[in-house]
Amino acid sequence: MDRADDGGPFDPRDRPIPELIARAEAVGAPAEAPRRLLSAILQHGEHDPAAWNRRFHVPRRLVADWPPLPRLALERVETSAADGFQKLLFRTADAMAVETVLIPLHKPGAVSVCLSSQVGCPMACAFCATARMESRRNLATWEIVDQWVQARDLARSQGRRVTGTVFMGMGEPFLNYDRVMRAGDLLRCPFGGALSAKAMTVSTVGLVPEIDRFTRERRTMRLSISLGAATDEKRAMLVPVASRTPVAEVMAAARRHAEARRQRVMLSYVCIDGLNVGEDDAEAIGRLVGDTPVRFDLIDVTDPTGRFRPPSAEALAAFRDALTRHLGQPVVRRYSGGADIQAACGTLAGTG
Numbered sequence: 001m002d003r004a005d006d007g008g009p010f011d012p013r014d015r016p017i018p019e020l021i022a023r024a025e026a027v028g029a030p031a032e033a034p035r036r037l038l039s040a041i042l043q044h045g046e047h048d049p050a051a052w053n054r055r056f057h058v059p060r061r062l063v064a065d066w067p068p069l070p071r072l073a074l075e076r077v078e079t080s081a082a083d084g085f086q087k088l089l090f091r092t093a094d095a096m097a098v099e100t101v102l103i104p105l106h107k108p109g110a111v112s113v114c115l116s117s118q119v120g121c122p123m124a125c126a127f128c129a130t131a132r133m134e135s136r137r138n139l140a141t142w143e144i145v146d147q148w149v150q151a152r153d154l155a156r157s158q159g160r161r162v163t164g165t166v167f168m169g170m171g172e173p174f175l176n177y178d179r180v181m182r183a184g185d186l187l188r189c190p191f192g193g194a195l196s197a198k199a200m201t202v203s204t205v206g207l208v209p210e211i212d213r214f215t216r217e218r219r220t221m222r223l224s225i226s227l228g229a230a231t232d233e234k235r236a237m238l239v240p241v242a243s244r245t246p247v248a249e250v251m252a253a254a255r256r257h258a259e260a261r262r263q264r265v266m267l268s269y270v271c272i273d274g275l276n277v278g279e280d281d282a283e284a285i286g287r288l289v290g291d292t293p294v295r296f297d298l299i300d301v302t303d304p305t306g307r308f309r310p311p312s313a314e315a316l317a318a319f320r321d322a323l324t325r326h327l328g329q330p331v332v333r334r335y336s337g338g339a340d341i342q343a344a345c346g347t348l349a350g351t352g
Contacts, residue, residue: 011069012037013142016182017189029062035191037062042145042192045153047071072098072146077154078341085338088151089350092119092143096135097350100147100169101343102155112164112199113151115144116348117180118171123205123241125228127270127301127308129342129349130170138176144183148193164199168224170348173202174210184221197221203268205242206250215257224266224297225254229276230284238276247288255292264293268334270346272301273311277319286326296327297334302344 012020012034020034040046040056047069052058072090079086086102101114120136121128152162165187167173173180184200187193197220204211205226214223227247228239236243242250258265267289271277285296298320300310311319316333323331336345 010066011142012041013069013145013186014140014182017185024062027059027061029059033059033062038186038189039191041069042149042186043194045149070142072143072150074150078343080338080341080343082340083337085341085343086154087338087341087343087348088147088154090147090150092139096137097133098139098143098147098170099343099348099350100151101338101348102151102160103166103337105163107163109160110163111155111160112166113148113155113162114166114169115147115183116169116171117144117167117173117176119350121171122175123172123239125205125239125242125346126237127272127303128346129304130346133170133349135350138179139171141179141182141186144179145186148183148187152193163195164201165193165195166200167202168345170350172205172207174204174207174214177210177213181217181219184219188220201266205239206245206247206253207242208245208249208253211250211253211257215253215260218260222266223257224268225250226268226270227285228270230281230288234276234281238270238272251288251292254294258293264295264330266297267294268297268299270299270301271311271316271319273309273315275308277311277315279318279322282319282322282326285323286328289327289329294327294329296323296329296331298331299334299336299345302336302339302347304342304347 024033036056037058040052049063049066052063053060074088075091076089077086084104088100090098096119098116098119103112103114105112118138120133121130124131155162167180187195188197200221201224202221203224229235232247235247254265301308320331338344
């Protein structure tokens with residue numbers, strides 16, 4: 001996969017925060033200058049350098065000759081008539097489609113932002129529309145962050161407040177690890193997005209080296225690992241690229257993460273009728289997980305092609321009962337909304 005270009009004018013949204021601090025020190029700017037700059041961009045949505053000094057007192061010597069920061073072009077906003085999910089379709093400078101979702105939360109007025117980290121996805125999950133997109137590349141850090149800023153501004157205009165973020169949109173976040181982590185740092189810092197680390201989740205289909213790196217670096221975002229199936233044979237059918245790594249190795253990395261964090265690791269599981277919701281599947285999950293502390297999230301498959309269908313209410317209830325017997329750990333059904341506007345899990349494809 002082609003990687004996004006980090007070249008061109010200095011963009012504070014594309015750089016680690018320590019690098020911005022070092023740049024301020026190099027030009028003799030006050031210590032609070034980076035804080036003011038990031039606050040202007042991320043908290044107030046001001047992307048014109050001409051206003052940074054006038055409105056936010058950012059020293060001119062720090063931002064001299066900077067052009068206005070680039071933005072993603074917001075082409076369309078769709079709202080689900082069923083549940084209020086909103087999908088934002090952006091267009092990049094190279095005319096690629098990127099989609100972002102505003103997710104209503106249980107607390108009135110609170111929403112979470114589902115961010116994309118790539119255009120398309122090379123993991124080739126059989127049930128996912130994003131995997132069928134022809135255009136593919138990593139997103140730059142600023143493209144990830146700008147999704148959040150524009151989604152946050154839309155929510156504000158509606159009297160709502162962004163309280164969380166999930167990296168679960170288009171793409172496999174761990175294939176764009178450095179930029180996703182950089183975006184997470186900007187959204188977490190108090191003078192940036194000011195989000196709680198506990199309200200931020202990054203999802204992966206199970207890239208073991210990156211899971212271990214995430215654990216080793218003591219990243220504070222929550223981790224969600226998508227299994228697809230508990231046996232290598234079934235996983236190869238559903239998640240063919242990820243299945244090159246035995247699922248037992250994925251689970252071992254999940255256990256290392258849970259032990260290092262001293263908390264349950266989230267395992268997400270897309271439920272597909274007739275494929276992975278039988279008694280034998282529950283038994284295989286129990287054997288795979290063992291005594292690793294987990295929270296097991298069940299998600300109904302949403303496949304616009306109709307090839308894969310969610311289980312009936314009766315089949316899902318039977319599967320949950322079987323998981324209770326064989327797994328014996330918390331099982332949660334995660335709601336995947338916005339199906340009528342193709343905003344649900346696995347349906348983002350830049351087509352509206």
